[in-house]
Amino acid sequence: MRKYRNKRYRKRKKRMIRLGFAILFVLTLVLIARKVYMENEGNYGNLDVDASKPDIDVQLLDINEYSRPGTKSEKIKGIVIHYTANPGSTAQNNRDYFQGLKDTHETSVSSHFVVGLEGEIIQCVPTWEYAYASNSRNKDTISIECCHEDESGVFNKKTYSSMVKLTAWLCKKFDLTEQDVIRHYDVTGKNCPKYFVENEEAWKQFRKAVQKAMDRSGKEWKENE
Numbered sequence: 001m002r003k004y005r006n007k008r009y010r011k012r013k014k015r016m017i018r019l020g021f022a023i024l025f026v027l028t029l030v031l032i033a034r035k036v037y038m039e040n041e042g043n044y045g046n047l048d049v050d051a052s053k054p055d056i057d058v059q060l061l062d063i064n065e066y067s068r069p070g071t072k073s074e075k076i077k078g079i080v081i082h083y084t085a086n087p088g089s090t091a092q093n094n095r096d097y098f099q100g101l102k103d104t105h106e107t108s109v110s111s112h113f114v115v116g117l118e119g120e121i122i123q124c125v126p127t128w129e130y131a132y133a134s135n136s137r138n139k140d141t142i143s144i145e146c147c148h149e150d151e152s153g154v155f156n157k158k159t160y161s162s163m164v165k166l167t168a169w170l171c172k173k174f175d176l177t178e179q180d181v182i183r184h185y186d187v188t189g190k191n192c193p194k195y196f197v198e199n200e201e202a203w204k205q206f207r208k209a210v211q212k213a214m215d216r217s218g219k220e221w222k223e224n225e
Contacts, residue, residue, distance in 0.1 A: 043202065044160050047209055050216035051168035056113075058123045059095055064102035067110035071130040076174040078141040079167055079181045080134040081206075082111060083193035087150045091116030094145055095124050108132045111145040113166060119158035121166055127173075137187050142170055146193060153194030164206070168213035178211040 061068040084094055091114040098110040110131045114122045125131040133143035146163055148155055155163065167181055183203065184192035196203040 043205075044157050044209075047161055047164060047213070049161055049165045049168070049209070049213045051165070051172045051214045053169050054121055054162060054165045056121045056123050056166075060126065061095075061099050061110060061124050062102055066101035066105055066108050067098040067132060068125050069130055069132075073128055073130055074140045076127070076140060076142060076176070077180065078137065079170050079174075079176065080137060080141045080143045080184055080187065081163070081167070081181065081193055081196065082133060082143060082145045082184045083153050083155075083195070084114075084145050084147050085153075085192065085194070087148060088117075089147060091120050091122045091147060094147070095122045098124055111143040113143070114145045115147060115159055115162045115166065117147045117149060117156060117159055119162040121162055127170075134184060135188050137182075141182075142174070144170075148195070153198075155195065160206075164209045164213050168210045171210065171214060178207040178214070181207055181210055 063070040086094070094111075094114045101107065101109070110125055111133045112123065112125045112127060112131045114124060116122070127142055130138045131143050132138060133145070134141050144163065144166060146155055146159055148159070171177065171180065183196055184190050185197045191197050196206060
């Protein structure tokens with residue numbers, strides 16, 4: 001009887017080991033598939049975006065010392081990505097806030113472009129002037145503020161797509177590469193843009209998406225802004 005029980009135990013143990021290996025194999029395949037997906041498409045799917053000039057709603061701020069000083073930039077050496085840190089706000093909300101600073105004198109802040117929740121792009125400051133966005137890099141960078149829906153700082157697909165297209169176009173315009181695209185965090189250590197600071201892989205994927213967009217046809221990028 002004991003011999004029979006031992007035999008049953010050994011069979012059960014073998015089955016459990018085989019099952020364990022099967023589960024491990026499946027999990028490995030899932031992890032590999034996820035890694036390949038992240039390397040090729042990221043969280044936003046296959047973006048059909050190139051480096052041609054996007055639709056831009058030009059609403060330049062009035063020249064004032066709090067949001068548009070009118071100071072000429074040096075040679076542009078980088079594009080800086082920001083997030084608004086104001087969940088649910090629109091591109092228009094943020095542009096109007098910058099404009100209002102000339103009267104409120106609340107602080108000094110602005111951005112060249114704001115990308116909204118519907119993918120809309122508003123230009124607030126000419127690309128040849130300073131914006132008050134990136135501290136020591138104000139003088140030689142273009143800043144892009146990006147809207148987000150909630151506290152996580154994750155960008156929806158419409159916003160993300162426009163961010164990629166606008167960034168790729170600006171890189172072409174100023175003869176830059178995706179390596180010249182940086183975060184506010186890379187200048188000051190600030191947690192901005194939150195999603196790209198806390199998810200390094202997502203940041204790498206954004207840069208990769210910009211590079212892919214630049215590799216596609218971009219016939220209109222030479223137009224003056």
